[in-house]
Amino acid sequence: MVGRLTGKNAIITGAAGGVGLESTILFLQESASVLMIDVNDTALGKALAKVKSVVPNHDGKVETKVVDVSKEDQIEAAVAHLDSWGGVDVMFNNAGIMHPKDGDSEECPDSIWDLTMNINVKGVWYGSKHAVRSLRKHGKSKGSIINTASMVAIVGSATPQVAYTASKGAVLAYTREMAVVHAREGFRFNSLCPAPLNTPMLQEFLGDDKPKRFRREVHFPTGRFGEAIEQAQAALFLASDESSFVNAHDFVVDGGLTKAYVTPE
Numbered sequence: 001m002v003g004r005l006t007g008k009n010a011i012i013t014g015a016a017g018g019v020g021l022e023s024t025i026l027f028l029q030e031s032a033s034v035l036m037i038d039v040n041d042t043a044l045g046k047a048l049a050k051v052k053s054v055v056p057n058h059d060g061k062v063e064t065k066v067v068d069v070s071k072e073d074q075i076e077a078a079v080a081h082l083d084s085w086g087g088v089d090v091m092f093n094n095a096g097i098m099h100p101k102d103g104d105s106e107e108c109p110d111s112i113w114d115l116t117m118n119i120n121v122k123g124v125w126y127g128s129k130h131a132v133r134s135l136r137k138h139g140k141s142k143g144s145i146i147n148t149a150s151m152v153a154i155v156g157s158a159t160p161q162v163a164y165t166a167s168k169g170a171v172l173a174y175t176r177e178m179a180v181v182h183a184r185e186g187f188r189f190n191s192l193c194p195a196p197l198n199t200p201m202l203q204e205f206l207g208d209d210k211p212k213r214f215r216r217e218v219h220f221p222t223g224r225f226g227e228a229i230e231q232a233q234a235a236l237f238l239a240s241d242e243s244s245f246v247n248a249h250d251f252v253v254d255g256g257l258t259k260a261y262v263t264p265e
């Protein structure tokens with residue numbers, strides 16, 4: 001079978017969560033090999049079981065590794081794990097947190113600011129840096145690194161999470177620079193900017209608080225939150241050679257949210 005990612009080795013961080021799990025499934029269905037990494041061992045085990053039930057047969061390999069993306073030695077070891085596969089072709093730096101104690105500048109504790117930056121920004125930096133090392137080590141002439149930002153990196157929000165927003169702004173700026181620096185080597189860097197999604201990250205935060213939910217939903221021209229699979233489809237395009245001339249892009253997948261003034265009633 002020839003898939004859109006045939007012959008490509010991918011690492012997906014945060015692979016036990018909403019977008020990471022859907023992306024793993026999709027990448028495998030398109031014949032990639034995938035190393036699923038996540039800090040949550042139990043969730044990773046459950047995610048692998050789901051992958052195996054949804055995609056029982058696939059051309060590539062699938063393995064898991066418990067990794068905290070904010071620890072460089074752990075990212076380095078995960079990337080080195082792919083040496084025996086032929087090195088990394090696609091690095092999807094998707095892991096991220098939005099901490100419930102985040103808030104406006106007065107509310108956000110120092111420790112939460114640092115934690116958010118360590119995971120959301122340093123995690124992306126380490127993932128990108130070691131992906132480039134692997135691409136060079138294996139003499140590759142092309143590679144795709146996808147770094148997850150958010151639409152809050154582009155528009156401000158009156159329901160603030162300043163550490164989260166600042167961290168995603170940093171991901172956008174960092175990714176753009178990496179794209180320009182490595183363009184002549186054939187290594188593409190793009191940011192993925194999702195809108196609020198139906199994944200555990202946001203849905204656990206909103207719970208059954210209807211006003212809190214409506215405060216966000218009303219801004220969607222589509223009238224609904226995004227689904228993880230819709231981000232995974234975008235990641236698949238960026239990972240594949242179909243996007244060979246897409247570089248340094250802020251890839252916004254938001255149902256039109258960031259372009260809307262008044263939305264339909």
Ligand code: NAD
Pocket residue numbers: 013014015016017018019020037038039040043067068069070094095096097098119148149150151193194195196197198199200201202228
């Ligand atoms: P999720 O919470 O469902 O999944 C995130 C995964 O990252 C979890 O499995 C978690 O265990 C893992 N993770 C957290 N810290 C980690 C660490 N230090 N090392 C390794 N793994 C770690 O979230 P999601 O909705 O799938 O989000 C994926 C990405 O999309 C995140 O970067 C998030 O910021 C971004 N995003 C999400 C939304 C949304 O509304 N859910 C909106 C915009 C952007």
